[in-house]
Amino acid sequence: MIVHDLPSSTTRPRSLRKALVAALGVLSYPHHPDRYLELADPLLVTSANYARITDVDRNAVGSVTITVRPARPCRPLPGQHVTVSVRVDGVRYTRCYSPTVLDAGTEERPDLRFTIGLHPEGTVSRHLHDHAEVGGVVELGTPAGEFVLPHPRPRRLLFVAAGSGLTPVLSMLSGLVAEGYDGAAVLLYYTRTPEHVPRRDELDALAARPNVEIVHVHTRSGEGLLHGRFDRAHLTAVAPWYADTPAYVCGPPELLEQIREVYTSHGSGTMVNSEEFALRTPAVSPGEAGGEVSFAASGIVAGNTGSTLLEQAESAGLSPEHGCRMGICHSCTAIRLSGCTRDVRTGDVDSEPGRRIQICVNAPVGDVAVEL
Numbered sequence: 001m002i003v004h005d006l007p008s009s010t011t012r013p014r015s016l017r018k019a020l021v022a023a024l025g026v027l028s029y030p031h032h033p034d035r036y037l038e039l040a041d042p043l044l045v046t047s048a049n050y051a052r053i054t055d056v057d058r059n060a061v062g063s064v065t066i067t068v069r070p071a072r073p074c075r076p077l078p079g080q081h082v083t084v085s086v087r088v089d090g091v092r093y094t095r096c097y098s099p100t101v102l103d104a105g106t107e108e109r110p111d112l113r114f115t116i117g118l119h120p121e122g123t124v125s126r127h128l129h130d131h132a133e134v135g136g137v138v139e140l141g142t143p144a145g146e147f148v149l150p151h152p153r154p155r156r157l158l159f160v161a162a163g164s165g166l167t168p169v170l171s172m173l174s175g176l177v178a179e180g181y182d183g184a185a186v187l188l189y190y191t192r193t194p195e196h197v198p199r200r201d202e203l204d205a206l207a208a209r210p211n212v213e214i215v216h217v218h219t220r221s222g223e224g225l226l227h228g229r230f231d232r233a234h235l236t237a238v239a240p241w242y243a244d245t246p247a248y249v250c251g252p253p254e255l256l257e258q259i260r261e262v263y264t265s266h267g268s269g270t271m272v273n274s275e276e277f278a279l280r281t282p283a284v285s286p287g288e289a290g291g292e293v294s295f296a297a298s299g300i301v302a303g304n305t306g307s308t309l310l311e312q313a314e315s316a317g318l319s320p321e322h323g324c325r326m327g328i329c330h331s332c333t334a335i336r337l338s339g340c341t342r343d344v345r346t347g348d349v350d351s352e353p354g355r356r357i358q359i360c361v362n363a364p365v366g367d368v369a370v371e372l
Ligand code: FES
Pocket: 322, 323, 324, 325, 326, 327, 328, 329, 330, 331, 332, 333, 358, 359, 360, 361
């Protein structure tokens, strides 16, 4: 792995850096010193956490894996996500990704490794896939998320992941190994073909542990012990004890639903813990998608298409602040002034005027006005 040291300025004692920033504040008035520091080196900025890309791996088909070294503390728990922001053609885009915390770096600022699945329409994933390079910079948010392992650790754990849903699960498995977990852990990992498997070295190293089993399932290749899309028989084959074992699942909604169904049939649906990386569509049924959506602050009114308010705002030419587009990061909240919206994750409808809603996971039902 190629590792570039951070500029020496980022490793100076904090007190000296604080004094320098204070002095710069006087010189740069009326602007914040960050405005100038960002031009010199984004990692010097005090109001955001930038991270230097130290490694880029494009060996797996359909994803890119980047390793970054943050300038400021950022230590997610295994399974948590952080927002990653990049600039594409001068516009800042933010998405949520779950990193693996690595041994490299410092206790407070460990290196983080993200595997980012390439989505054909994904601005950020395509940008990182095509353009991420060693020495480049991304901006990180604060770790968040409830997709974490319980305490005390269960004696057995089942993990199921698909595609880039591997990263939080890999982070959990690595964390378990690092803390000396001696229970049994099984990972069922779905990819299209062997060529689509990212981070093969890390997976193989984990699989070499006596208490960790990793089973690759390819949906478009006959190789391996199991193939095809998820099936109850897969669980029976690799973890016949699964019904009384907590499951940690990360992948598309269909996979999560299928596993929850299987567990629910045993009366243990609550043992499934999940993180989705795509929203279900359509947002509302065609019958609900009438009326108009008013974007009050911009004075734009558009016909309600039934998709989420974020998508409809973008279609109307607006660029609302947003991050994960999945209801996780809360960076897209806006005030619903009137009308009714449906939470596309739960199906719940709500019409209380003046409520702040996440526009990426709320779709208008009939006429709606929102403060955008
Ligand atoms: S964009 Fe993250 S919650 Fe809406």
